[in-house]
Amino acid sequence: MKTMKQSLVCAALLAAFAVSTTVVAAPLPAFTQQADDLVRLPGGGWLALDKHGLHLFDAKGREQDSIAVRAKQLDTRIDGKQVLAVFLEADTQRPVPVTVDLQAGKLTRLAPFPDATFSVEASCLYRDAQRLDHLFLIGKDGQAEQWVMQGEQRRLVRKLALPPHVRHCRVDDGAKQLLVSEGNLGVWAYEAESEGMGKREAVALRRPYGQLDGGAGALAVLPGGVAVLDAKADRLHLLARKDGRWTASAAQTVDLRVRKGDSQLALDQGQLLLRGKNGWQSRTLKWQAQSAQVLPLAIVEPQAQTEPMARQGDAADDPAIWLSSNPADARVLGTNKKQGLLVYDLQGKQTQLLEVGRLNNVDVRQDIDLGGKKVDLALATRRDDNTIMLFSIAASGELEVAASFATGLSDIYGMCLYQPKTGGIEAFVNDKDGTFQQYGIGMADGKFSATLLRSFKVATQPEGCVADDASGRLFLGEERRGVWTTSADAAKPDALAMVLPVGANLTADVEGMAIYHGRNGAPSYLVVSSQGDSSYVVLDALAPYKVRGRFRVGFNLQAGVDGIDGTSETDGLEVTSSNLGGAYAQGMLVIQDGYKRLPDGPQNFKYVAWRDVARALKLD
Known part of the structure; x- marks a missing residue:
């Protein structure tokens, strides 16, 4: 219960974010620019996933440990100084969980998941109210599975039917929503809780059904909302959810110069990080939406x-x-x-x-x-x-x-x-x-x-x-x-x-x-x-x-x-x-x-x- 209260406090602190159209002048550390995925860690360090593997850096930019692997789709859950990361091995498409020991500066592989029965295109973590860690695996054709992990156990929870052409997903743990980006149509929100029939909401759709140009790209969860790049990665959209409805702020122009579908977003201490052809850039957030304050049962x-x-x-x-x-x-x-x-x-x-x-x-x-x-x-x-x-x-x-x-x-x-x-x-x-x-x-x-x-x-x-x-x-x-x-x-x-x-x-x-x-x-x-x-x-x-x-x-x-x-x-x-x-x-x-x-x-x-x-x- 103490951990859940701490999480609610963290959510409340994060809820002071918002968006400015000005790119922050201070550049990100040089070692981050080759990364395909980035995660800021407690204490100022970084996890970076690139074509050579997963790397752990301290706050001074010194590499502390690495795992050599061809991988993609990095996602993390951070609880104090405890960090869980999961990535997909590019060759086997098998999810591999990793613990990050911040004090010792070590990355430790945990037992992998079984080989997927379909071609996995996207994966993302979910930590439920019971503090159990789940992983969603999504195929290009819409096949999907939800797994739960505890220690060395990896158990299939359920199978799902999701949209085709999903390359990005993220879960809002507080709202218990799985957000998926359907490349040629838009962003959908599904119930992340496995119990129940499940519901689907349209978050942002392509024109003429919504404001996205050509569909949806990368996602980043914000307190009470989500940041979305359109399919061409040249417009940034910010959407807030209140009383069961999604509302969008004015879209912002960005210059990432990446191929369709290759965009990436990350969140870093009040800044939104966007990956483009020349590496990562940041934008200051002044996000006003609040995460729903639901007392845990x-x-x-x-x-x-x-x-x-x-x-x-x-x-x-x-x-x-x-x-x-x-x-x-x-x-x-x-x-x-x-x-x-x-x-x-x-x-x-x-x-x-x-x-x-x-x-x-x-x-x-x-x-x-x-x-x-x-x-x-x-x-x-x-x-x-x-x-x-x-x-x-x-x-x-x-x-x-x-x-x-x-x-x-x-x-x-x-x-x-x-x-x-x-x-x-x-x-x-x-x-x-x-x-x-x-x-x-x-x-x-x-x-x-x-x-x-x-x-x-x-x-x-x-x-x-x-x-x-x-x-x-x-x-x-x-x-x-x-x-x-x-x-x-x-x-x-x-x-x-x-x-x-x-x-x-x-x-x-x-x-x-x-x-x-x-x-x-x-x-x-x-x-x-x-x-x-x-x-x-x-x-x-x-x-x-x-x-x-x-x-x-x-x-x-x-x-x-x-x-x-x-x-x-x-x-x-x-x-x-x-x-x-x-x-x-x-x-x-x-x-x-x-x-x-x-x-x-x-x-x-x-x-x-x-x-x-x-x-x-x-x-x-």
Whole structure:
């Protein structure tokens, strides 16, 4: 966290830059003039990449170390006196990371990346909020890959489709944007975060679509914006991004005299460096745009993940947790909207599949007194015929279909269960039109029944809900508006009251929610999926419902063979405070992941230890 705060301070200091049309009179050091790429280092030294290799110079211009190699595409990340550099070997097109020891004046090659499967034209680094270093590789034909590195590990995160004819790219870490220069068209901005579907913005396009002459060349990231040379490298464009829009200042004429596509830009302590036929020249910056000051969210790592869905696309939706007398034998239930209900063990291995149709939400209650005996049940909404499906759960954790009930709804969606203190079991189901129905589930002579107890409605589309059996409150999510609460007792209804509106802490859509029941008098918490920004909100489960914090789920590169990616665009989630042993001694949170990475694959569910959430948010 300290490092992230330091980065924000550095960004704020850099944000005082701007542009003057006057070339600075003081020339750059002579040794820089043959370099194809330049990077100013802390303390005044330089990294220079030329046709003979990578060179490290101190502030007095003395060469301290070098790596002999034919290379191109130098990019760096600097954190205090720690410097990471990556270049592309020209012959193999293989990315090679290098650490720079400023105190010892040494360059050290790290383990290279695997050979590329396509012709790499551009590469650039990205350091994410988790402080993990990523590398984007882009081919001339638009093929692209995102890799993550940690120590000696090099892992493919995802494949991307980017524009063809890209020779330059840079990443704005603060804005989490990958900027690519499409030579014959212009500059595009993509989401650098791998989780999620991704978005694209046009930054600057060639005429007649924009102001660039002939397309785009080299890029340099500025705080809150970007500097771009046009394709002929004779005009410099400066663009700022504010409130989701890109605005350009007046273009400036430059005299670089380089071939189309051979231009280069770099940033140096308040100056913009431009490479031309006769070496590098500099221009003073008086840049007024500010980097977005986004407070970092806590990040927790998943401990395990389930096997992927057997269906591609938007398939996984909502999980539930069944507890065994032996904690290690607990089961996670997960719906597949294209197939049915799946069951997993605590290692994420699938133990059962019930192909019963397009199930959406699922919930579990145990030790229910029905028909004179104790039973464990799971209920789910089936969208094929707008019914409630009921499953019985054996002591072994095996499920089987027990019954189904018509609801009369036209587009059934979410559901949750309620176990009143007086006994029995009740189910809340909802429709996309905002209708909620509450059913009492009964059993006589071995047959289950469902009796409608009440109906009510919210103004717009709901989905997720959870009932707190201890307090008798129902919490429900209206996707575009926020989280409401009302009495879960059908005989004592009360008006809906807003608990957490969409706003600073919650980004639409409001999706899954669950209750963490504190043990031995400890507080209980409501956990809500903030789908719009792939985060999770934790608030008190009792009035006044104070927000305790927000977090995201990041990568765990140490888990499993390939590591585990984070979560994004979550639909459903579930949590238990029961001691499931090991990392889950304080409980477990199960989260649906909208996009499976490391590598790409069908959706699945991630397991998060509650101890990690509690530690990250400083919960009681």
